[in-house]
Amino acid sequence: MIVKRGSVVSHTxxxxxxxxxxxxxxxxRATIQFNDGMIRKITSSHFTSLQPADPASYLPPMEKVPVAxxxxxxxxxxxxxxxxxxxxxxx
Numbered sequence: 001m002i003v004k005r006g007s008v009v010s011h012t013x014x015x016x017x018x019x020x021x022x023x024x025x026x027x028x029r030a031t032i033q034f035n036d037g038m039i040r041k042i043t044s045s046h047f048t049s050l051q052p053a054d055p056a057s058y059l060p061p062m063e064k065v066p067v068a069x070x071x072x073x074x075x076x077x078x079x080x081x082x083x084x085x086x087x088x089x090x091x
Contacts (some may be wrong), residue, residue, distance in 0.1 A: 010053040016076035019058045
């Protein structure tokens with residue numbers, strides 16, 4: 001198969017990856033973003049494992065919205081803090 005940027009493909013050996021869209025191609029490898037959300041680099045020696053797929057079947061992975069983490073309130077210590085002693089250097 002001739003792999004071009006923008007092509008929609010599926011990997012015949014790793015069907016669990018889903019359908020992928022080629023984002024970058026060079027002489028050594030192709031970078032493909034698959035439906036499972038992973039970006040994979042396929043070497044040119046494995047291009048024979050790729051087959052064309054229906055462009056309508058490619059669904060870009062959903063963007064993950066970052067969830068704001070709630071921080072726990074720090075417990076206030078019952079002990080008073082000790083004052084640090086500063087030693088003056090004698091010259």
